[in-house]
Amino acid sequence: MFSIVAQANEWRAIDPSNAVLLTLPHGKVVIELAPQFSPNHVKQFTELARSGHYNNAKFYRVIDGFVAQGGPKDGSAVDKAVPLLAFEGEFSTDKNFEFTQVQTNDMFVEQTGFKDGFALGYDSKEQKAWMLHCPGVIAMARQTGADTATSHFYITIGQATRYLDRLMTVFGRVVYGMDNVQTIKRTAVIDGDIAVEENDYTSIISMQLMSDVPVKERINIEVAKTDTDDYRKKLHDRRIRENAFFFKKPPPVLDICQTPVQSRIVK
Amino acid sequence: MFSIVAQANEWRAIDPSNAVLLTLPHGKVVIELAPQFSPNHVKQFTELARSGHYNNAKFYRVIDGFVAQGGPKDGSAVDKAVPLLAFEGEFSTDKNFEFTQVQTNDMFVEQTGFKDGFALGYDSKEQKAWMLHCPGVIAMARQTGADTATSHFYITIGQATRYLDRLMTVFGRVVYGMDNVQTIKRTAVIDGDIAVEENDYTSIISMQLMSDVPVKERINIEVAKTDTDDYRKKLHDRRIRENAFFFKKPPPVLDICQTPVQSRIVK
Structure with a gap:
């Protein structure tokens, strides 16, 4: 009742050279990378993954409602060999920047939307x-300095x-x-x-x-x-909540992190 | 680094007659009930739990990022025997209503806070x-009508x-x-x-x-x-983010559903 389901002609296939398969003891995870927004982080993460850097690494900092963080053993040779990454947590746009706007009165920012x-x-x-810290994103951990990320990463597992x-x-x-x-063992x-x-x-x-x-x-x-008329209509419908289940209508706003973008498996 | 830890004299013991122990095959869960806000729902839920109503019931609608919903088999004798509950999703206050205010520009409501x-x-x-749908709350499911809840409940497991x-x-x-x-098996x-x-x-x-x-x-x-000067100071500190890790300061706002209220076990 609450889901946004795209029509057959409204799907985009993920390029397999732009996706990562994370195999855990209890199941598999697919992550789509975003080189259009964070090119150097994606490049380094991809190279590290291909070199086997993350194989047998552990999720050593897993805090329920917050993050599951993993990487090689701190201070190990393989850990120290990784170069520092310059911060890419935001990017410049031009005046013609286009995205599918979701909200203009978000508490943290002027506008939210999908691209x-x-x-x-x-x-x-x-x-x-900039990419938002919604649940299920992957980001690089870092030390205090902005430009101190290497290979340790986290996946957000709670409220944005x-x-x-x-x-x-x-x-x-x-x-x-x-x-x-979500089934990764909490360490805290x-x-x-x-x-x-x-x-x-x-x-x-x-x-x-x-x-x-x-x-x-x-x-x-x-x-x-997320850039089609079909998806925009779904956003509209989700905002308006015409279904009778909503016996009174909630505020006509959307938390972008509670606005699903559907996936499906194709053979 | 991001947690709010209360001091020794800043804790409240939960009354065992106001808490529920949910035992799952893989572990235990404790739920604090809120009769001060939803008295009839708590009364019915408590009576049902004590009667064994939920024992051997299943989580039959579990959608990642949304809810884990459980209850007896639809249409079974035990299911049909449960009386309907009148809606208690909000309550009237007087002008002297007090709570620990967290935010005044939340996207959904004039004010958020803790009580x-x-x-x-x-x-x-x-x-x-009204109680907010933050992650980890328990609420009664219902049919289309406002006053149609019985015993089927859900726990929120994703973005609020x-x-x-x-x-x-x-x-x-x-x-x-x-x-x-979070380890409850997804059914969807x-x-x-x-x-x-x-x-x-x-x-x-x-x-x-x-x-x-x-x-x-x-x-x-x-x-x-959550009603002490100590907790208010922690809210302030979390809003201001003086730690050097925040090399630039985020907007000085708090999403109440990302503002922790700590628990601890006492023997």
Whole structure:
């Protein structure tokens, strides 16, 4: 009743050279990368994945409602060998910047909207845009400095951490298997609870570029196009909530992070 | 770095007669009930839990990023025997209504804030308040009519479904074991994926009032008080983000559903 389902002609196939297959002990996850917004982060992440950098790494910082963070052992040779990345948590636009606007009174930003299925913030005065920290995005962790990311990454698993927008570089989003991300073992417990053993941390079996995966083992994903009249109408309908289930109408606003962009598997 | 940790004298013990222990095959969950806001829903839910109504029921509608919904088999004798509940998704306040205000420019409501650790919306003109659909709340499902809830409930497991505020009756929130809620088997898959068998749906082993649980098996939870100067200072600090990690400061606003209220276990 609440979903936005795209019609047959309203889908975009994800290029397998622009997607990553994350294999966990309990299931698979597909992440679509966003080189159009964070080119150097995608390039480094892709090269690292292809080199086997993430294979057998662990999710060592997993906080329910916040993030699942993984990477190689801190200070290990493989960890220290990775070059620093310059911040790409926002990008400049021109006056003709176009996206499918969702909202203009978001609490954090002048405008929100979708471009290529990714949730963006946009400030028309600054002429800047950035990927938003909605649930299920992948971003690089970093030290205190803006330009200190290397290979450690996190996937957001709770309410959107919008206060991290423009402070961390988001570079993709989960398009399949978010349930498997949610099943990653939490490493943090509340006071008084039994601590989690490091041996129980969830391992990354492999992180592969989808185009490197044998064709028969690929998960081929299509995502709903977000720049069509059809999708705009769905946004409108979701905003208006004409269904009788809404016995009074909610405020006619959309939280972009609660506005789905559908995926499907194609053979 | 991002958490709000209450001091030793800033905790409130949850009354075991006001908490529910949900035992799942893979772990335990504690829910604090909110009779101060939704008295009849809490009363019916509590009586049903004590009667064993939910034992062996299944989570039959579990949609990633949305809700995990459970209850007895539709149309079964035990299902049909439950009386209808009148809507309690908002309540009237007087002019002296007090809560710990969090934000005044939330997209959905004039004011947000905490009362007794629960996230509320408040409209001073209408003099109405209501529990918000933040992640980890429990609410009653219903049919189309406002007053059609019975015993089927859902727990929110994704980005806050704020468009359901004032439309559904929230009556508590998870204060322990949200990771176990997130591990409930999803029943919905995307097009092209393998359907989930009903046999694989997650069962409720038991739903017990905590005061009915043998003392040795109880999980005794304290939650941070949200009406103290200490907590207000923590809200302030979280809004201002003085830590150097924030190399530029995010907008000084707080999404109440991304503002934690800590729990801890006491023996």
